[in-house]
Amino acid sequence: MHFAELASVQYKTPTLLTIGKFDGVHQAHQHILRRLVERARQLDCHSAVLTFDPHPDEILRPEREIRYLTTINERAALMQDLGIDLLAVLPFNQATSQLSPKAFLQLLLNHVPVRELWIGPDFKLGHRGAGTMPVLQNLGQELGFTIEPIPYWTLDDEIVSSTAIRSCLAAGDVQTANHYLGRPFSLQGIVVPGDQRGRKIGFPTANVQIASNHMLPADGVYVCNVQLLDDRRSFGAVTNIGVRPTFGVLGRAVEAHLFDFNEDIYGRSLRVSFLQHIRGEQKFAGIEQLVAQIGRDAQFAREWLEQH
Numbered sequence: 001m002h003f004a005e006l007a008s009v010q011y012k013t014p015t016l017l018t019i020g021k022f023d024g025v026h027q028a029h030q031h032i033l034r035r036l037v038e039r040a041r042q043l044d045c046h047s048a049v050l051t052f053d054p055h056p057d058e059i060l061r062p063e064r065e066i067r068y069l070t071t072i073n074e075r076a077a078l079m080q081d082l083g084i085d086l087l088a089v090l091p092f093n094q095a096t097s098q099l100s101p102k103a104f105l106q107l108l109l110n111h112v113p114v115r116e117l118w119i120g121p122d123f124k125l126g127h128r129g130a131g132t133m134p135v136l137q138n139l140g141q142e143l144g145f146t147i148e149p150i151p152y153w154t155l156d157d158e159i160v161s162s163t164a165i166r167s168c169l170a171a172g173d174v175q176t177a178n179h180y181l182g183r184p185f186s187l188q189g190i191v192v193p194g195d196q197r198g199r200k201i202g203f204p205t206a207n208v209q210i211a212s213n214h215m216l217p218a219d220g221v222y223v224c225n226v227q228l229l230d231d232r233r234s235f236g237a238v239t240n241i242g243v244r245p246t247f248g249v250l251g252r253a254v255e256a257h258l259f260d261f262n263e264d265i266y267g268r269s270l271r272v273s274f275l276q277h278i279r280g281e282q283k284f285a286g287i288e289q290l291v292a293q294i295g296r297d298a299q300f301a302r303e304w305l306e307q308h
């Protein structure tokens with residue numbers, strides 16, 4: 001797959017293209033992208049996605065403090081796995097947010113020879129969302145491509161969206177989030193030093209550094225799978241997300257206790273995949289009570305992993 005900023009793309013092959021944020025590359029996205037790839041192959045065209053980074057809400061609705069489900073690199077890897085030929089990224093900023101629908105499409109056509117533009121339900125393009133479906137259809141005729149409307153895609157009668165997945169995660173409901181994503185929600189980051197308290201209490205944890213604008217599941221304890229990204233080994237784990245109120249309120253941390261593992265992994269990259277919520281984070285009266293509860297959490301997680 002070719003993955004680059006739109007400005008540096010000079011595509012020659014006729015292309016079927018869809019535009020969107022695609023944060024999460026969830027099941028509805030996957031459904032669209034698979035169909036796009038399939039039809040492109042039938043027509044001897046290439047399949048492409050134009051996406052935005054940063055997310056348009058960072059410019060248009062900064063008060064929402066968007067939390068990403070996926071980094072742009074994760075989105076690229078997922079799209080590559082689906083067979084997409086080109087992922088072009090448009091840096092979303094004040095200038096690009098002001099483009100009229102026509103100027104936006106002309107900019108796109110300068111870099112990619114679009115033959116079909118696939119547009120999802122409610123999709124609007126350009127300054128103040130002026131590029132609605134009828135507007136885009138007229139522009140397509142003028143500029144020489146067709147607009148293909150994408151119908152709503154639902155799962156168990158629910159409309160799958162990035163926003164819905166963020167709400168599930170904020171409520172600690174990783175099961176529904178994972179169902180919508182079509183894979184476990186995961187966080188990737190490097191292991192940074194903690195306060196070395198975990199080792200003393202018998203549950204050493206890998207503290208995983210996550211960008212502050214990345215979505216985290218609700219504070220609490222989860223059954224997880226942890227993969228070391230350099231050597232690809234995987235381990236069962238129990239992970240705490242939170243501010244560790246038992247010790248006074250500290251900064252929010254993501255810390256995973258890996259089962260049957262005892263190695264120094266500071267500086268290594270991990271992917272923590274969230275499989276099951278166990279409980280919310282609690283303030284315990286003392287360390288003894290906390291340690292006893294972590295023991296029960298670990299036991300629960302081991303049994304859950306054995307059964308699934």
Ligand SMILES: Cc1cc2nc3c(=O)[nH]c(=O)nc-3n(C[C@H](O)[C@H](O)[C@H](O)COP(=O)(O)O)c2cc1C
Pocket residue numbers: 194195196197198199203205207221238239240243244245246247255256257280281282283284290294297298
């Ligand atoms: C499975 C698990 C559950 C935890 N649950 C809580 C909790 O409910 N409340 C709390 O204050 N800390 C909780 N902790 C966090 C511990 O306080 C933390 O691991 C310990 O302070 C080590 O911190 P350090 O890595 O900064 O040394 C939990 C940790 C683990 C691994």
Ligand SMILES: Nc1ncnc2c1ncn2[C@@H]1O[C@H](COP(=O)(O)OP(=O)(O)OP(=O)(O)O)[C@@H](O)[C@H]1O
Pocket residue numbers: 018019020021022023028029032118119120121122123150151152153154159160161162163164
């Ligand atoms: N459930 C769905 N059914 C059909 N098309 C969808 C669905 N969800 C998203 N799309 C389409 O996929 C493309 C990219 O979606 P985008 O990431 O912008 O939307 P989203 O997942 O609904 O996110 P948000 O919740 O931020 O609106 C758009 O064309 C959008 O209309």
